[in-house]
Amino acid sequence: MSDDNPPRMGFFTDTSVCIGCKACEVACKEWNAIPDDGLSLLGMSYDNTGMLGADTWRHVAFIEQDKPLGRQNNAVIAMPTGATATHASAEAVHEGLGQKHGSELGTETGAIRPGPLPGGPMPAPVTPDGRKELRWLMASDVCKHCTHAACLDVCPTGSLLRTEFGTVIVQEDICNGCGYCVPACPYGVIDQRKDDGRVWKCTMCYDRLTAGQEPACAKACPTDSIQYGVLDDLRERAAHRVENLHDAGVLEARLYGADPDDGVGGAGAFFLLLDEPEVYGFPPDPVVTTRDLPRTWKHTALAAVGVAATVAAAFLGARR
């Protein structure tokens, strides 16, 4: 990349101030003219989108937990509660959704077991060892725009490319839908649109960036949970923010994707999370697959030599 490029731009998604309004999802769809991806009640708290996909470039996750949030007093400990529903609900969701993923998610929620009829024995609803805590986490997920982007690396057509802003985009006029980028992405972001054949993902609103405008999601975000800016500035701001939250008693605040030494060389879109990444559906320690490609190429070459040698040996041996 030449020197006159603009600085690398990025997203800092601070989930601690996310209110789960989903403005980002809608603003993204409006700007990028993304089709809706089906109506189904997923039962994942207020998340009826499911996950990122070809038709979802911003996805707000909702997580209900029987855990405290910093010094927040949710009063649950003083209420006459029974057992938490979070695990059972997640179980029901999982059962209903089965193995569906990506763009399939929008279609159906699957078979749900009908409940027992009334009149049966009533379990005691309130127990002394009932749930004591409650927090509701929300987080807007997006393409990470990795420093070392596997999707970009493996794309055989040059459809995926890194822009002058350091972001990763799909050129829709080039993509031939080979699908290689889909399993290459360590975050499960990019996906193929079935009826279209091509793959789609967040472009960080590349067209808007070229005109000096901020991406649609960041612009809409009511609480500035999604912050757009020069990546270096955002990283600095994020580090400060974590300190600030730790001060405030939110000791579980941590950054995800902000470390330039991580497996993808640092993400262009990074996050402040309040729990382990996997709780939000993120991989805990993603690695760009092409980091290992040179070694794999060596093995491939060695294997090829082996193949040739085997055949040669077979003929040489058979001649005797």
Place this chain on the structure above:
Amino acid sequence: MSASEQHGSEVRRDGLHGTAPGREARIGARGGRKAGRGGEMVPPAEFRSYYGRSVLKAPVWESRDIAGYFFLGGVAGGSALLAAGADLTGRIGLRRSTRVAAVAATGLSLAALIHDLGRPGRFVHMLRVLKPSSPMSVGTWILSGFAPLVAVAALDEARERLPGPVRPMIAALGRPSGLAATVLAPAVTTYTGALIADTAVPVWHDARRELPYLFGASALAASGGLAAATSAPGEAAPARVVGIAGALVEQACDRAVHKRLGMVAEPLSQGRAGRYLTAARWSTRAGAALLALSALRRSRALDIAGGTALVAGSLFARLGYFHAGATSATEPRYTVVPQRERADHAAKTGAGG
């Protein structure tokens, strides 16, 4: 603690003081409870995930197209090598069958690849760039070189039926083309291993060390088996050797994968993938045994049976690995558990990611 947090903001006669942007709001800070309990994480007994949803996207590839493409590529590469050997050693029958096999498999594998594209009409976009970082790009260029060579070599087998003017040209190019193809042929058999290893799919990526060998060996087993089954027992000796050697190495690689991958290897022995791989194992073993027997008895029937079993074994193996990969991508635990261990370990040792 920021100044505004300490003192609160003020509205003075000259305006606002002590303001801070809303994004600095300290969530839950003033609830009056003991801090940090959300941070005291007891390591959960089970791995955690977002409603059991997959972290990764499973491949969008059709197993018939892409597993078929891997398999056919293997057959093509192996057959081209066998054809060259047969050509050089004067095994005319073997040469004919392997040259035909090479061109047919190449054509079909390309067809499968193109068929699987979301936009088949844009196949040619593959030739816009050459990216060493993309095994599919490298593979496409290899195949693009390989396909005309095996095509010419195959035409050489049908030289009598060609129109007059091109006949001498093909006759002259047949052998050089066939031999030139051997430069690319080994790579044709192994690059697909690199292709799937170069993804985030846990089974594939973790097996990246073995997969090129496994795929190369599988290619040898399939092409050797196919050649043995389609040529005269008298000429089939090298094919049998190739087939048996491929089968043995494939089995060894498969075993190594299972052993080295630990829990991530689970999908290889479960469900559809497990069934395919069990079938592959037995089929390959049977094929190798039958061909070995035929090497002693020179039986056409044994060659056909053993060769077919090896071909089937190779196809099952590709399907098995394909489906196991898809399962490992869909089930979040294969992504989360190893990464969580790695992250925890790194955190403990203080090493960076």
Place this chain on the structure above:
Amino acid sequence: MGLRETFLPWPALRQAKAALRGGDGSGRGSSARSRPTDRLQPRTETSDRVVDSVCPYCAVGCGQLVYVKDEKVVQIEGDPASPVSRGRLCPKGAATKQLVTNPLRETKVRYRRPYATQWEDLDLDTAMDMIADRVIATRRDTFVETDEQDRRVRRTMGIAMLGGATLDNEENYLIKKLGTALGAVQIENQARI
């Protein structure tokens, strides 16, 4: 999109050149760009005009900018100048473009005769004329100078109106003004609900 657009100049050649002269030799950056990508421009830049507006959903009153091209709304987003919203919108506000350009919007007058089972088409002017006739007739039938207690009321209880609260002030003003002149008192609004 012809091959010329996607292939020329051939990216692989550009890659090679870049590899020699420095630049994107790996085919992952500028050398892989297509002409349409080079031409990309946001439609907020190419619109014919930008119209100041206000979000029609809740009463926060977020500022909106409406981008128009070829007499069509091509984008609606927050107005950063607004002291109320500072350019931000909620999901409903962000969906405003879909609201106003929705193909599911009804754009034809529909008419249902008494006791009919289906809608019919009706010309807008005819509909207005028919409605005016209905208002005049009902008013004439139900207008009373005095109520049952002989109090002077000068009104009709035969006509009622219920408005949503997305009506403009000017619209409400005309509704109340005309309604009052008609003698209708049952003029109500979402504000009560």
Place this chain on the structure above:
Amino acid sequence: MAECHPVGFQWIMEAKARGATLIHVDPRLTRTGALADLHVPIRAGTDIALLGGLINYVLSNGLEFRDYVVAYTNAATILREDFQDTEDLDGLFSGWQDDTGSYQTDSWQYEGTGVASAAGKRQQGAKEQSHRRHATGRGHEHGSHGASLQGLHRMERDETLQHPRCVFQVLKRHYGRYTPEMVARVCGIPEDVFLQMARAITENSNRDRTTAWAYSVGWTQHTVGVQYIRAASVLQLLLGNIGRPGGGILALRGHASIQGSTDIPTLYNLLPGYLPMPHPDSHGSLDEYVADDSADTGYWGNMRSYAVSLLKAYWGDAATADNDFCFDYLPRITGDHSTYKTVQAQLDGVCKGYFLNGQNPAVGSANAKAQRLGMANLDWLVVRDFSLIESATWWKDGPEVESGEMRPEGVGTEVFFLPAAAHTEKDGSFTSTQRMLQWHHKAVDPPGDARSDLWFWFHLGRIIRAKLAGSTSDIDRPLLDLTWGYSTHGERDEPSAQEVLQEINGWTADGAFLSSYEELKDDGSTACGCWIYCGTYADGTNQAARRKPHTEQNWVAPEWGWAWPANRRLLYNRASADPEGRPWSEKKAYVWWDADAGTWTGHDVPDFQPTKAPDYRPPEGAKRQDALSGIDPFIMQADGKGWLYVPAGLTDGPLPAHYEPQESPVPNLLYGQQHNPARQMTKRGVDRYNPSGDEPGSQVFPYALTTYRLTEHHTAGGMSRWLPYLSELQPEMFCEVSPELADEAGLQHLGWATIVTARSAIEARVLVTDRMLPMRVHDRLVHHVGLPYHWGSNGISTGDGANELTHLSLDPNVHIQEAKALTCDIRPGRRPRGPERLRLVEDYRRRAGVTDQTGTAHRTTKEGGA
């Protein structure tokens, strides 16, 4: 607030970033609660008990802002000797009349003022009659002002606040029983949570600090809705949080111009600017009208100018002093003619024609079935909306068609559906929740037959006037004399919204635009369509269209849009300064007296006569605003004081008291009186009530039910359920229950549930969530069922409507339905189809013994009857 006003919530975050504490009071943990410091779970319908508890906490611990309270509120005012409180009468106030089911409010007056002292001004009889009327369903007629007070100078005050009959002592006694234990037992709020909240609020309310309350229909949609807001007013006045920066009670209104719809009302009881609609009993002439409703003192004393200017705007040259400015053209109201009464008038066959302008009562109004049955009894119905909403198609696919109660062939209603223009397709102004007018400009033409409501009403008026031209009938004069000459433009003959705004702003006889309501005259020389909006077209420019970026002005942003009145952004801001005119604290300076310049100044337009010094004291006999002293910040009130106690103007008591909702799972612990005795009920078959408290049959409907909105949808869905981008985010109707209730009722996450009340039964998918909490109330456990109410059968996101379940028991002051606190039963599985659904509800009613009389008793205590 994060749920329904997400963009407004950025200011909460801004406040939090400056160190504010966010407390969220709600039966559910919502998206607001997720980010709050303290979530206070509360049983739906018990907020007055909580607020009363807070008031008691303030008073019993001496935490009131004493200087503010003494100077700016009516705490010191002495009440009449015959006033009796709920303490004396087991939940009733003095003046209860069993025969009318309402209060006689004479005894609520201040000592020395009120009805009896009005003699000499006008006929005593008329005044008394009118007063009775005020108390029996005319509460809302007072609009923006408190009721008038006569003999203000005879009012007695005890500024030591020690007099046993002074408002302060009455308050103390009234709220004495609202102890933390009582709050816990009534509201289900654990004591330590309540005390934490009480400490947070009181520690944050003093000279240096202020506390704000924000509420929405969670407070208004109750049979005691007005008293909810009153209770908050009492608390905020005691803490000195009104008229000061960072204080206040903020109504978060839910629609783009719902504030405008109240200011320029499409409401039965109001004329523009909160002028009351005339009533035949005491408004025979303009003079009587003004005399009855205008206050002698305070700004409301100028009511005649406002009224005459409005009549001039309506009838122009036809309105002259000789004909009382056409006052007689105004129709009169004789009681409650609100929307729910209209439904009854439709059922009775009185109301025959109905216009729905962007409103979907078949989904959005309480007891949706009653709404549809009313519409089925009309001669004609005009629906104007973006798409074919449920209120347009009920005759062919409504729930009654499914159940067999209605057949299209049997419905005689003639239905016109006219497509409406969107806000981008017309000029006009919205008034936001902070009383700010903002102009939106037309961007494109509306598609097809779609037209603005401005177009529709203008042309409807034009056609009607044309058809009636030449009529000699007296009843047509108001129409024919109407000023209706708005110019039109474009192919579609769109009338000029700008001209309408100009008329609203008003002009002088020579056509000059007015710039302030202070310029309005009562002699017919000014015309003004809405006096509080006077100034919105000052200087001949559209002030509402101003868009000076917030970055180029101070944070009050006076040059963005235009706020009524007089572009003030913070009402009653004189109270931000102490009686001497200095800011209460230099850290909370907003408006102050500049002695050198002899004028009020500050960050905002002072809400006070600009040159009235703090030491001004009104001379004997002063009128209107001049009767208020320099320390009377509440200039719309007759006594210039913030009213802790309301001597007149409310129908259901001068002080808020906790009553259980119409339908409650528990008896009222505070008083023998179960419900608001003055609440308004329908008492007809279509609107039956569940038994409450310990009444027999109440256990058939054991759960509390509350309704609400979601971020992703908009009220009755007309602007969201047809949009794929919003519908996919919340794709279908669901209910929320706690895991404890799910266990008890056998409900499964993502399974189906049927929810039943005495009105109907609906089905919804189940979300079992920890965000719903069981509550220990009285001696029992109360579970809530939460229902978003957006859905109906049309559009792309569908489901049963929650309003099928709600009822028509109303707040008596403003006639708003109680949709936020009901009772219900919930059972697993989908609801029965067709007539079986009716049978299920019938079965429930039978088991609970529900009749037309159930729950309709006004007085349930043995005390206080008359």
